[in-house]
Amino acid sequence: MDESNRASSYLDEPANSRLFLVTSKSITEETIREHFTAFGEIQDIRVVKDKQTKESKGVSFVKFAKSSQACTAMEEMHGACLAEGTKPIKVFIAQSRSSGSHRDVEDEELTRIFVMIPKSFSEDDLKDTFKVYGDIEQAIIIRNKSTGESKGLGYVRFHKPSQAAKAIENCDKTFRAILAEPRTKTASTDSEYFSNPRTEHSGNDPGANSYTFGEYLSSSYATGDTWSSDVITRCLLVSSRVAVTQEQIRGLFDLIPGIDFCEMQRDQHGFSKGQVLVRYNNLGSAVYAKEKLNGFEYPPGNRLSLTYIDDGEDRTSPVGKMAMQLVAAQMMSMVWNGPSGAQLMKTSAGYTAAPVPQKARVQTDVSLPPLRKLVASDSVVKERLFVIFNPSPLPVDVLEDVFCRFGSLMEVYLVPGRNVGYIKYADRKPAHDAIALLHGKVINGIKMKVMLADPPKEESHKRQRTY
DNA sequence: CGACGGGACGC
DNA sequence: CGACGGGACGC
Numbered sequence: 040m041d042e043s044n045r046a047s048s049y050l051d052e053p054a055n056s057r058l059f060l061v062t063s064k065s066i067t068e069e070t071i072r073e074h075f076t077a078f079g080e081i082q083d084i085r086v087v088k089d090k091q092t093k094e095s096k097g098v099s100f101v102k103f104a105k106s107s108q109a110c111t112a113m114e115e116m117h118g119a120c121l122a123e124g125t126k127p128i129k130v131f132i133a134q135s136r137s138s139g140s141h142r143d144v145e146d147e148e149l150t151r152i153f154v155m156i157p158k159s160f161s162e163d164d165l166k167d168t169f170k171v172y173g174d175i176e177q178a179i180i181i182r183n184k185s186t187g188e189s190k191g192l193g194y195v196r197f198h199k200p201s202q203a204a205k206a207i208e209n210c211d212k213t214f215r216a217i218l219a220e221p222r223t224k225t226a227s228t229d230s231e232y233f234s235n236p237r238t239e240h241s242g243n244d245p246g247a248n249s250y251t252f253g254e255y256l257s258s259s260y261a262t263g264d265t266w267s268s269d270v271i272t273r274c275l276l277v278s279s280r281v282a283v284t285q286e287q288i289r290g291l292f293d294l295i296p297g298i299d300f301c302e303m304q305r306d307q308h309g310f311s312k313g314q315v316l317v318r319y320n321n322l323g324s325a326v327y328a329k330e331k332l333n334g335f336e337y338p339p340g341n342r343l344s345l346t347y348i349d350d351g352e353d354r355t356s357p358v359g360k361m362a363m364q365l366v367a368a369q370m371m372s373m374v375w376n377g378p379s380g381a382q383l384m385k386t387s388a389g390y391t392a393a394p395v396p397q398k399a400r401v402q403t404d405v406s407l408p409p410l411r412k413l414v415a416s417d418s419v420v421k422e423r424l425f426v427i428f429n430p431s432p433l434p435v436d437v438l439e440d441v442f443c444r445f446g447s448l449m450e451v452y453l454v455p456g457r458n459v460g461y462i463k464y465a466d467r468k469p470a471h472d473a474i475a476l477l478h479g480k481v482i483n484g485i486k487m488k489v490m491l492a493d494p495p496k497e498e499s500h501k502r503q504r505t506y
Numbered sequence: 507c508g509a510c511g512g513g514a515c516g517c
Numbered sequence: 518c519g520a521c522g523g524g525a526c527g528c
Contacts, residue, residue: 050521061519087521098519134520141520155513181515192513215513222515427508452511459508488508495510 050083051135054218055106055149055204058113059133060099063125068099070121075101078115079108100133107208110149110201132200149200152207153219156180158189158417169195169210173202191417194219273299273325276348277315277332281341287430288315291337291484294404297324316348331402337484338431401440403482408444414465418449422470424462425492432458433485441482445469461492 050057060071068084075081083102086095103109109132117130132144156165165178176196180189197203207216277288285303292298299318303311319325325347333345401407424442433441438451442462446469453460464470470491478489 059520085521087519096519098521100521129519131519136521143519153514179515181513184516190514192515194515215511217513220514222517425509454508454510457508457510459510461510493509 050100050102051137053106054135055132055144055200056103056109057133058101058103058109059131060101061129062095062097062099062121063128064095064097065125066095066097066099066121066128071099071101074116074119074121075112078103078112080104105204105208107201107204110199110204114199114201146200148221149218150176150198150203151194151196151219152203152216154193154195154210154214154216156189156191156193156214158191160189160191160193162193165193165195168214169197169206172197172206172209174198270347270349271322271326272347272349273320273322274316274318274348275325275329275345276304277317278344278346279313279315279337279341281338282311282313283315283337283341285315287337287484288317290481290486291332291335292317292328294402295319295324295328295331297321335402335483336434339434339483339485340431400437401482402484403441403480405476405480405482407441407476410440411443411446411448413439413443414447414449416449418447418465420449420463420465421447422464422467423492424464424470424473425490426460426462427488428458428460429486429488430458431485432460433482433487437483438462441477442473445472445476462489 058075062071066086068086071084071086072081075084080103081101082104083100085100087098087100088095101109101112103112113130113132116128118127120127132149134140134142134144152169154165154169156168160168160180162178162180165180166175169175169178174197176198177194178196179194181192181194182189195203195206197206203218207218210216275292277292279288285301288303289298289301292301297319299320300316301318302316304314304316306312317328319328329345329347332343334342337343426438432453435451435453438453438460439448442448442451445464447465448469449463449465451460451462462470462473464473474489474491477487480487480489
């Protein structure tokens with residue numbers, strides 16, 4: 040960001056800290072400063088002038104350090120007379136420079152705050168908490184319409200914008216107070232951006248998240264799309280658009296037994312070409328790897344592309360019914376050979392077919408317990424895990440799939456932009472079982488460190504974190 | 507090494 | 518009535 044951008048963008052922060060003044064053209068910056076300086080820290084005053092004549096257009100902007108200062112100044116100075124014989128001034132909160140709109144900002148938009156509160160809070164608790172910032176016109180708690188249970192969210196309407204601004208600036212951070220969007224226009228569309236719909240779990244149906252081997256086999260066998268256009272070899276070329284190491288690819292493809300070698304392709308200068316050559320000692324493993332890992336996201340968001348490659352010594356026998364049956368037999372045996380064999384399909388092997396075939400999303404050589412239901416999100420957190428991912432975090436749905444299996448999983452939270460996350464349980468045992476089984480293990484090619492989380496850092500003594 | 511977010515109202 | 522720089526063509 041260059042100097043001019045930095046200089047102009049600060050004018051919009053914090054929100055609603057800049058005033059828009061309409062005055063007589065004779066009113067100067069000095070006069071404005073005299074009358075507004077008592078309300079707070081003035082950071083900038085701009086009197087809009089005609090480019091040629093340099094005469095004031097009767098419009099000025101006053102930037103304060105805080106929104107509450109700007110609001111108080113607006114409330115006190117709107118309609119005031121700054122000099123003898125001049126018209127009363129009008130004072131509004133300025134639209135942000137990026138908004139494009141020049142509509143007046145109404146008090147309606149500045150007097151109501153939106154807060155997160157304990158579910159135990161009543162309307163009176165809400166009023167008692169926020170009345171120190173000013174007269175409260177109304178306090179409302181959002182409740183489930185059928186049960187009447189609080190959703191832990193509420194609105195507080197003050198009489199004056201400065202009161203709402205003070206509440207936002209000074210209340211306990213755990214309330215996460217913000218200005219409420221006006222009620223008239225339909226519920227905010229950007230809530231979608233923040234919402235994190237919980238993945239549905241089917242609890243007692245352990246096969247629901249995977250597709251069964253039998254189903255996979257019959258469907259691909261029937262459509263023939265597995266081998267219709269490819270020459271099958273034991274050798275696969277793995278292409279990745281993001282940097283991966285040979286070791287990472289090795290770890291992934293090692294989940295299928297029978298790997299001969301795994302070799303990063305490099306140019307004459309030794310630079311990676313983003314491709315890794317993998318060879319298995321049998322056709323079945325290569326076919327299986329191609330089926331299961333082609334298009335697989337590793338790291339998440341990056342789809343690996345796999346193609347059979349002729350390594351010069353591995354010509355496939357004529358493709359025909361016999362060859363397909365041979366390959367099929369090898370694949371079947373891999374799956375049903377139990378824990379000693381590949382466990383790519385372990386969650387589905389032996390279970391009845393899911394109604395709709397679905398890509399298995401969890402691939403690991405760890406023996407996982409069956410899926411369990413997640414517990415209600417308003418349960419009390421008894422234990423929290425801290426998980427470190429290498430090289431990159433697993434998707435939340437995959438983590439829920441894995442970490443729910445020990446019982447009483449409440450929530451998975453990934454720290455944005457970091458390779459770490461938190462797992463919340465309503466009981467201690469599932470958390471400790473998860474550590475015992477998963478610490479140091481690899482899921483979908485991602486290595487995890489799983490440990491107990493340190494308690495959240497204490498920010499306030501007024502209120503417990505709601506988790 | 508690797509640490510803390512979410513959130514919307516019966517017009 | 519009373520909106521702030523300069524300067525421009527996309528999925």
